[in-house]
Amino acid sequence: MKHLLAIKDLDKSEIVDLIDLAAKIKANPVKYSVSLKGKSLVMIFQKTSTRTRLSFEIGMTQLGGHAAFLDWKDSNFAVGNIFDEVKCIGRYSDLVMARVYSHCNVERMAEVAGVPVINGLSDLEHPCQILADLMTIKEKKGDFDGLKLAFIGDGNNVCNSLIAGCSVLGISISVAAPKGYEPNRGIVEATMDTGLLELTNDPKEAVKGADIVYTDTWVSLGQEAEAEERLRVFRPYRLNSSLVPDGALVMHCLPAHRGYEITNEVIDGPSSIVFEQSENRLHMQKAIMLRLLGRA
Numbered sequence: 001m002k003h004l005l006a007i008k009d010l011d012k013s014e015i016v017d018l019i020d021l022a023a024k025i026k027a028n029p030v031k032y033s034v035s036l037k038g039k040s041l042v043m044i045f046q047k048t049s050t051r052t053r054l055s056f057e058i059g060m061t062q063l064g065g066h067a068a069f070l071d072w073k074d075s076n077f078a079v080g081n082i083f084d085e086v087k088c089i090g091r092y093s094d095l096v097m098a099r100v101y102s103h104c105n106v107e108r109m110a111e112v113a114g115v116p117v118i119n120g121l122s123d124l125e126h127p128c129q130i131l132a133d134l135m136t137i138k139e140k141k142g143d144f145d146g147l148k149l150a151f152i153g154d155g156n157n158v159c160n161s162l163i164a165g166c167s168v169l170g171i172s173i174s175v176a177a178p179k180g181y182e183p184n185r186g187i188v189e190a191t192m193d194t195g196l197l198e199l200t201n202d203p204k205e206a207v208k209g210a211d212i213v214y215t216d217t218w219v220s221l222g223q224e225a226e227a228e229e230r231l232r233v234f235r236p237y238r239l240n241s242s243l244v245p246d247g248a249l250v251m252h253c254l255p256a257h258r259g260y261e262i263t264n265e266v267i268d269g270p271s272s273i274v275f276e277q278s279e280n281r282l283h284m285q286k287a288i289m290l291r292l293l294g295r296a
């Protein structure tokens, strides 16, 4: 793995290796406390963040390295040429992580940075989130064999990375999205021949036999102008307790819009593993940074 821009940058053995390494780091964080001593990560944010920013920054500190935060609009990304800015950043640092609107911006960064680039969320994918989620599923279920995950809602970046990640690991995935809000066509086409992906517009159909039910916001960062229309279209896709099959785990990447895509009863209920997902972001970011820098 040279960069981590999308789940397709990883094969099955690399995903399994990252999950195993993240679990080892979680079990014994002190062992890795100087693994990235002297290394620097630059984190570029075009959108807001709580979990991604903190898990990378604290993760880097706990590995003995240093992380610098750069807000796109308060830096010269706002006025300069993206290639020039990133070429300079690559000369100061060992790793770049970026959260961008358009996926092509992380691809541009990877072309010229001269150091590994990590996608901290784009309009197309959220690979770091899904790697932490797959780790969480392994912790809860022990294995991936025979599992079915249902994703209810917007066919967005989280859904796209979930489709790619689940299909690599052999997890069946059923997506219920409204017409016009389906997941990315290229990712769907790349997955279709695995026979693991089912697409429907009906949430009840999607959750049948599911071991895990996952949802995400109806209005992603940058889609605020579409909010009114989206809230209307997505109303039948709300994850309430009648939609969650008995015994199924509930996942959400957060931030959640309680009362919209998920009810309080479900997100706060005994089947919810959302805070385990969130915690695992920290351990997984460390594993990603170590592997990209050829450590551990």
Ligand code: CP
Pocket (backbone or CB within 6 Å): 048, 049, 050, 051, 052, 053, 121, 129, 253, 254, 255
């Ligand atoms: N799940 C996630 O990426 O959270 P943030 O947007 O807070 O980083």
Ligand code: NVA
Pocket (backbone or CB within 6 Å): 121, 156, 157, 158, 216, 217, 219, 220, 221, 253, 254, 255
């Ligand atoms: N789909 C959401 C995920 C936030 C972590 C967004 O892009 O805003």
